[in-house]
Amino acid sequence: MESKGSRPKQPDWLAEVCQESSIHGMPYIARKDLHWTERILWALIILGSAYYAISSCLNQWYRFRDNPLVYEYEYLFGLRIFPFVGITLCPTYHDETVIPRLINETWGLDASKDKEKAAYYRKFLLAINALRYSTLETLEPFENDTTLDNVNYLNILLTLQKKIISVKNPAELAPIITEVGLCQTSSQLTRYGNPYGKLETLDVEPMKQCGYFSNCITSLKPLNSIVAPIYMYVHDVEEMMLPTTCELPIGMRKTSNPMISMLC
Numbered sequence: 001m002e003s004k005g006s007r008p009k010q011p012d013w014l015a016e017v018c019q020e021s022s023i024h025g026m027p028y029i030a031r032k033d034l035h036w037t038e039r040i041l042w043a044l045i046i047l048g049s050a051y052y053a054i055s056s057c058l059n060q061w062y063r064f065r066d067n068p069l070v071y072e073y074e075y076l077f078g079l080r081i082f083p084f085v086g087i088t089l090c091p092t093y094h095d096e097t098v099i100p101r102l103i104n105e106t107w108g109l110d111a112s113k114d115k116e117k118a119a120y121y122r123k124f125l126l127a128i129n130a131l132r133y134s135t136l137e138t139l140e141p142f143e144n145d146t147t148l149d150n151v152n153y154l155n156i157l158l159t160l161q162k163k164i165i166s167v168k169n170p171a172e173l174a175p176i177i178t179e180v181g182l183c184q185t186s187s188q189l190t191r192y193g194n195p196y197g198k199l200e201t202l203d204v205e206p207m208k209q210c211g212y213f214s215n216c217i218t219s220l221k222p223l224n225s226i227v228a229p230i231y232m233y234v235h236d237v238e239e240m241m242l243p244t245t246c247e248l249p250i251g252m253r254k255t256s257n258p259m260i261s262m263l264c
Contacts, residue, residue, distance in 0.1 A: 084208040084216055086237030089173065090183040093228035094129045094160040102159055107147060128153055129160050132180040133243065154195045157182040164226055174202035179243050180231070189240050207237050 018030035100111040111118035173184035176193035210216035233241040
């Protein structure tokens with residue numbers, strides 16, 4: 001029989017890992033010449049450091065994920081100039097005078113001869129004009145109507161709102177199709193919401209720059225005397241608006257000089 005002294009010594013894997021580790025304090029845990037209380041103290045220090053390091057990283061991630069204003073402040077900090085805010089206007093307007101012609105061109109129906117059918121199509125046109133993701137249920141009365149298939153809905157929107165779309169070149173705002181319908185925007189990403197069916201950038205006012213300590217003001221004057229309620233969305237000029245973006249309903253009144261202004 002082999003004596004106990006002749007048996008091979010079992011390797012101490014914990015001690016070897018601690019000795020080879022580059023983490024500060026780990027070698028002290030494996031040292032046999034230190035008192036056991038000091039070794040426990042070093043173990044607690046290492047565990048506490050790891051915990052607070054991971055917690056700090058997670059807190060920073062939550063901070064920037066849940067607080068976009070904090071991210072924006074960090075992004076702008078130290079900059080002398082920064083892009084001015086982007087604005088998207090979504091008017092609740094339609095031109096009533098073009099509806100009979102639009103019905104005739106789309107479905108070949110004379111509104112003066114079949115008033116009941118014309119009223120039905122008028123209701124559909126108004127539902128399309130006011131459609132957004134949150135109001136899709138307004139299309140339920142028309143779901144089984146095959147005469148509404150293959151209809152150019154974007155052309156309908158452009159026709160109904162033609163009078164309020166700017167024709168200046170370059171325009172302050174460009175038409176854009178969004179999740180809340182046809183709107184007008186100063187965003188520089190107009191190509192991705194081009195309502196004319198092409199992936200092309202529309203002419204829009206160039207991006208403005210604002211000084212860090214400047215009193216920057218933007219004003220949007222009406223194109224004509226048409227009065228209509230407007231939803232205004234404020235967002236990054238390099239991005240497109242979202243329904244969750246800051247929304248401000250504006251009830252337009254007949255004044256001598258109506259103007260929408262924002263002070264930053």
